[in-house]
Amino acid sequence: MLPLIVFAVGLAYSNYRQDRSDATQRVLETVRSMRLVLDSEVQRMTGGLQVLALTNALRDDDFPNFRRIALGFLDQYGKGGLLLISDRKGRLLFSSATEDTASLPRRGHLQTVEKVFATKAPQYSDLFTGAINGRQVLTVEVPVLRDGEVIYDLCFSPPVSIFQQLVEKQRPDQLWTVSLLDTTGTVFARVPNPGETFGKRASPSLFAELFRTPEASLSSISLDGVALASAYTRSRLTGWTVAAGVPESSLIAPLWRNIAISSLIGGVLLLIGLTFAVRMATTIARGEMLHNLLIEELNHRVKNTLALMQAIAVQTFRSASRDERTKFEGRLGALAEAHNLLSQEKWAGSELRDVVARALQPFLLSNPDRIRMAGPDVPLSPRLAVVLSMIVHEIATNAAKYGALSNETGRVTLDWEVIADTPKPRLRLIWTEIGGPPVTEPVRRGFGSRLIERSARDQLGGEATVDFLPRGVVCTITCALDETR
Numbered sequence: 001m002l003p004l005i006v007f008a009v010g011l012a013y014s015n016y017r018q019d020r021s022d023a024t025q026r027v028l029e030t031v032r033s034m035r036l037v038l039d040s041e042v043q044r045m046t047g048g049l050q051v052l053a054l055t056n057a058l059r060d061d062d063f064p065n066f067r068r069i070a071l072g073f074l075d076q077y078g079k080g081g082l083l084l085i086s087d088r089k090g091r092l093l094f095s096s097a098t099e100d101t102a103s104l105p106r107r108g109h110l111q112t113v114e115k116v117f118a119t120k121a122p123q124y125s126d127l128f129t130g131a132i133n134g135r136q137v138l139t140v141e142v143p144v145l146r147d148g149e150v151i152y153d154l155c156f157s158p159p160v161s162i163f164q165q166l167v168e169k170q171r172p173d174q175l176w177t178v179s180l181l182d183t184t185g186t187v188f189a190r191v192p193n194p195g196e197t198f199g200k201r202a203s204p205s206l207f208a209e210l211f212r213t214p215e216a217s218l219s220s221i222s223l224d225g226v227a228l229a230s231a232y233t234r235s236r237l238t239g240w241t242v243a244a245g246v247p248e249s250s251l252i253a254p255l256w257r258n259i260a261i262s263s264l265i266g267g268v269l270l271l272i273g274l275t276f277a278v279r280m281a282t283t284i285a286r287g288e289m290l291h292n293l294l295i296e297e298l299n300h301r302v303k304n305t306l307a308l309m310q311a312i313a314v315q316t317f318r319s320a321s322r323d324e325r326t327k328f329e330g331r332l333g334a335l336a337e338a339h340n341l342l343s344q345e346k347w348a349g350s351e352l353r354d355v356v357a358r359a360l361q362p363f364l365l366s367n368p369d370r371i372r373m374a375g376p377d378v379p380l381s382p383r384l385a386v387v388l389s390m391i392v393h394e395i396a397t398n399a400a401k402y403g404a405l406s407n408e409t410g411r412v413t414l415d416w417e418v419i420a421d422t423p424k425p426r427l428r429l430i431w432t433e434i435g436g437p438p439v440t441e442p443v444r445r446g447f448g449s450r451l452i453e454r455s456a457r458d459q460l461g462g463e464a465t466v467d468f469l470p471r472g473v474v475c476t477i478t479c480a481l482d483e484t485r
Helices: 002-053 063-075 110-119 161-170 204-210 246-285 288-343 352-363 382-402 445-458
Strands: 081-088 092-095 140-146 149-157 177-181 189-193 215-221 227-232 241-247 371-374 411-419 426-434 463-469 472-480
Touching: 002 063, 002 140, 002 161, 002 215, 002 227, 002 352, 002 382, 063 092, 063 215, 081 204, 092 204, 110 140, 110 149, 161 177, 161 189, 204 215, 204 227, 204 241, 204 472, 215 371, 227 246, 241 246, 352 371, 352 445, 382 411, 382 426, 382 472, 445 463, 445 472
Parallel strands: 371 411
Antiparallel strands: 081 092, 081 149, 140 149, 177 189, 177 241, 215 227, 227 241, 411 426, 426 472, 463 472
């Protein structure tokens, strides 16, 4: 019995090691997904600013007319946003907060202004104290060009609450700790305890690793003093970092539970076995004639006890493993649900064209003609609208990273049709890329590809196929249409 108990404990520990490895990988995939969402939001801001930089009012120094356009831009971000225009030396020429620019101080964080004039490219600041409102802010800044030269710095300071809301929506569950950090490792959005940690440097254990590699998994201690199995990834666009972790206690609790169950059952069976052995030994002592019979009976009972213990250990392991697998799958469902929450209620009962256009909006800011959409009017149920918007966003994200949207010449065609010659009408979407980088089939599928396939199969009852053709990637999604009112 003692070797069996040791074996059961070893089995539970092996299960814990595997579950911990799975949890660490899950955390890493989660921060990668959150980084894509963060980059998408920042790209949307950047694209909007670049459009403002091209307005005739700004290029002609007509600031009164530009104010009306600027206020329209700020309305989509709610209260707290600030739009500024400054020259190379940081002198403010325009502020959305006031028309009296003469009394305004010089721009804060001049390093970013200098980078805009030097690189002629968008720049993203670290957290700093704004000279106008005295609050800690982040900025997205783009150059205003005239005849190929930078004449102004167009600066947008979004409400920091935007990033806090993003973190809260993307958080898989209440046990997770999620943080957004600037390039210096300073927290500008976090759950839990955002108020106590805003503007603070990352915990020493995380900060020590933060600048060694762009992405890593590690064990760390949070600012709240909680031991975490964590991971982080840095955005190439902004240099900001997304970090997340799950408490070590939530991972080790199943281990102690399994050890306790195995030890309890093993102890009970060991006690039963010892009691039975004592009684059998007493019986054997009564007479030599029953010696051989009793030995055979004892062997038979011990074999049964060993078989029972082995079955209980295996069953205990199976139960724990299935439970962990269920938790794992449930948390993946919660992220899909977090990207879905970004635009919930916007697509309920809407047309397919509206759903696709909204999902592709971040990728159309710089050049709306790069993606052509064609197909009939197709009413979607809320379920299909949510899942299809997520799949289209995931495909576009892959194209922006590796495909036709990753360069200046690539184009995408998105066609769809309704197949009516089946018992239930089916929808077929075809995403076709041309003009992108040379296409090579990846060695292994990434998180995004698996997400697309699983969503199409499990949530839509259809399928998703990806063909890596020489001229570009072609992705085909088919699914059954729900009845809509």
